[in-house]
Amino acid sequence: MSPALVMLTCLLLAVAMAPLLLQAATLIGKPGCQTTCGGIDIPYPFGIAMEGVNVSCSLTGFEISCAKNRSGDLVPVLANTEIAIEVLSLSVMPRPEARVRLPVASQCYNSTGGETGPPSYGTVDLNRAGVYRISDAHNELVVLGCNTLAYTNGGPAGGQYGKTFYTGCISYCRDARSAQDGMCAGVGCCHVQIPPNLTDNWMTFDSWSRANQTFSPCDYAFIVEKDHYKFKASDLTTMPVSQTMPLRLDWAIRSNISAMSCAEAMTSPDYACVSQHSECLDSTNGPGYLCNCTRGYEGNPYIVHGCTNIDECSRPEIYRCYGKCKDTPGSYDCTCRMGYQSENPKEQRCTAKFSRAAQLALGISLGISLLILTLLCALMMRQKRRMNEYFKKNGGSVLEKVESIKIFTKDELNKITKNNSEVLGKGGFGKVYKGTLADNTMVAVKESIEINDARKEDFTNEVIIQSQMIHANIIKLLGCCLEVDVPMLVYEFAANGNLHDILHGHGSCRLPFPLDLRLDIAIGSAEGLRYMHSYAKHTIRHGDIKPANILLDEKFVPKISDFGTSKLLTLDKDYTMFPVGSMGYIDPVFYMTGHLTKECDIYSFGVVLLELISRKRTIYGGNLSLIIEFLKAYKQENNGRAIFDKEIATEESMHILEEIGRLAMECLNENVEERPDMNEVAEQLVMLRRARKPKPNLPLCGGFGLIRGLGRVCAFSALSLCF
Structure with a gap:
């Protein structure tokens, strides 16, 4: 085909497709108006004001701005607000809704119970024109903290207390171990339904004395999508005060001045349901009305010709037809093929109009099928047994x-x-x-x-x-x-793999590993062992403590793992003829006697401490033993500087490293009676962590590097900033 003929064909196709493309654009917004921002559709009555465009791209109160976030990316935000309120999605039908991100309200306290600064009430001016209501069907109010009450209120002023309604809940903690992950029923976390017609996000805090509650230094309150937030006890201490949460807003055609019902709006010159095949529905959350396409049509009822016919035949998973389907305006026809019949082909299958010979053939086929089915059932029953x-x-x-x-x-x-x-x-x-x-x-x-x-x-x-x-x-x-x-x-x-891979990754997988993070991992691991040794219903000896069995979740919180059920020995079963463990970590006393005690875990943990401060394997440099070389360094130089990891061996951190090294040697003492217990180990590590100078608490929205398994596949996500 010649180039000229190809160009002519393309031009003809473009002319033929132009009306369809124009129609597709008008289904979202008005012609000439910007209909997307940051990959998110902006359907009318929402709109972004455009310079040089005479038409109004949005109704009053539905204005959207396309702005850059802190990462430099364009995102839609509600216009005319004091702070940037990011829009996550906008929908017209079947449910008029706007998903946005709102700030979390917070109040923080010092160790004596005094407030560390003014509270943040989470207030935003998202409802200046009155079109939005916070959805009571899809959101809930959540309160985090210990010994605190938080509530919000709404409705017009009046009555004894100034507002139409108040809603909130109380959260209480007896001690630092009261709150549990996943439990939000009043201990460290509580949640409650919200009433309809709520127009703002104002939170109020009221709490008891907060002195000596370092395990809950702040109170938080926020309205959030149901089932989005899953409580973690660590949020009581680690949630940033700049946190935001997704929230769903209902909207309707209304304003602070007037809010007409459908009966009133239909006679108004500003009636918003302008598309053919559209209908008016009264709002169910606050006054006003909304528009929808009638049955058999879809699109945008707020735009002329915005509601278009649905081709039901192309969606058989929704619109059933057991025969031949034919689309009609607003509906579809379904008929059986010639030679078949059904009382209602949309609900019942079409059956053939059989002759006697056909019925005999069908009977034989059904008999064979029944035999095959019987055999299959027999196999399934055997598998079930x-x-x-x-x-x-x-x-x-x-x-x-x-x-x-x-x-x-x-x-x-x-x-x-x-x-x-x-x-x-x-x-x-x-x-x-x-x-x-x-x-x-x-x-x-x-x-x-x-x-x-x-x-x-x-x-x-x-x-x-x-x-x-x-x-x-x-x-x-x-x-x-x-x-x-x-x-x-x-x-x-555990999303971040295990400690062994982070410590000993090679090449591009050898990540920066700051001392503070190493201390936090050591403390968390010691706390887990202390719980197993002292607080669990049955005193448990792990028997195989090593970096490969210390997993790290998405926040690098350590998780002791891989008990290997044959190694889980309770008090009455602490001897084994076949000691199980990893060479380099196994206690020599356990190896010789088969007597698995808590001190065996302490010995193994001492080896882990050495790996954390040296970043060397138990056997390194060909045939050097980490334990022997460390003890030799202390005997010759009375310090472990020759073994410490150069990445963290600074003059500022040298005292901390020396103390960790001495603690490791106490854990490795050949005399098991002279080894510290896990209570002492955990407490000494916590004291060392407190001795570190505090670092600025900068909220991060990104993550650390990830390491996966033996393949050592490393990936890094850039640190992103939130609105």
């Missing part, structure tokens, strides 16, 4: 009665792991797979060990103990699957 046998063998009759354990079926587990499609790693007992629960929570699914009758009671007891260990620094066992030969355990997911 086998799974029931596995379930009983693996202690299911006991574990299914334990409320703290979720028992997953084999089908559920296959769906969670997508049939074991993504392997996170391999351990001594099998593979670990990545999975996703129905609520999009990431999990790690790990193979356990094969269970026999002699091992069943031990296995069930150990799984129960694991499920009852609730601590921020211990990996949480969420459930298990017992319908398989080898039981599968479902744990919470």
Whole structure:
């Protein structure tokens, strides 16, 4: 084909497509108006004012600005407000809604209970024209803090208390360990429904004495989308006061001056439902009205010709038709093919009008199909019996009665792991797979060990103990699957891999690792071990403490993991003929005697401390032992400077490193009776952390680098700033 002919064909296609493209544009906004910003659609009655355009791109109160955020990206924000209120999405139908980000209200206190500054009430002027209402159906009010009350109010002034309604809740804490992750029922966190017709975000705090409550230095209150915020006890100390939360706003055609109903608006010259095939609906959250396309049409009812016919035949998952589908204006026809019949092809399948010969052939076919179905059912029943046998063998009759354990079926587990499609790693007992629960929570699914009758009671007891260990620094066992030969355990997911990979990554994977973060990881790990040794319902000895078994979540909070059920020994079972552990970390006393004690974990933790301050493996430089070389350095020079990691070995930090080194040597003492217990270890580390000069508390919206498994795949996300 010649170039001239190609160009002529393209021009003809462009002319033919022009009306369609114009129609598609008018379905969003008025012609000549900007209809997107930052990848987000701006449908009329919302709009962005355009220079040189005579038409009004928005109704009064629906103005949007396209502004740059702190990262330099263009994003839509509500216009005419004192602070930038970011718009996440705008919708016209079927539900008129605007999703935005609003600031969190906060009030902070010092150690004596005095306020550290004026409170932030989270107030914004988003409703100057009166078009918005905070959705009571899709939002809730959340309060964080200890011994505090927070509430909001709304409605016109009047009555004894000045407003039409007040709503809020009280949050209380007995001590630092009262609040628990995921629990928002009045301990550290509470939430409450909000009433309709709420027009603003003003929060008020009232609290008891806050002296000596370093575990909750601030109170927070915010309205947020339901099911968006999941409470974490660490938020009581780590949530930035500049935090924002997503919130849904209902809107309607109304203003602070007038708010007409549909009956009144239809006779008004400013009636907003201008498209053919549009209808008026009274607002359900506050006065005013809104527009919708009638049944069988979709689009934007606020624009002339904005509602267009739906082709129901192209959407069979919504509009059923068991025969031949034909689209009609506002609806569709459905008829059976020739030779078939149905009373209602939209609801019932079309059946053939059979002759006698056809009925005989159908009977034979159905007979064969029934035989095949019977065989399949027999195979399925056999598989079901086998799974029931596995379930009983693996202690299911006991574990299914334990409320703290979720028992997953084999089908559920296959769906969670997508049939074991993504392997996170391999351990001594099998593979670990990545999975996703129905609520999009990431999990790690790990193979356990094969269970026999002699091992069943031990296995069930150990799984129960694991499920009852609730601590921020211990990996949480969420459930298990017992319908398989080898039981599968479902744990919470640690997004940043393990401490070993961060300490000893090579090349581009060797990340900067500041001393403060190392101290925080050491403290968290010590707290987890202290809980296992002292506060758990059963005193637990881990038996294999090492950096590879210290996982890190998305905030680099350490999580002790990989108990390996054969190593979970309770008080009455602390001897083993076959000591299990990793060479370089295993206590020599345990290796020789088979007597697993708390002091064995302390010895292993001492090795971890050495790795944290030296960033060297237990065997490095070919055949050098980290423990021997460290002890040799102290004997020769009375300090460990020759071993310390050069990245953190500054004059400012030298005292801290020396103290950590001495603490590690105390943990490695050959005389087990002279080793400190985990209470002493954790307390000494906390004291060292407090001795560090405080760093500026800058809110970050980005993350650290991620390290994944043995492949050492490193990725970095730029630090982004929030509105």
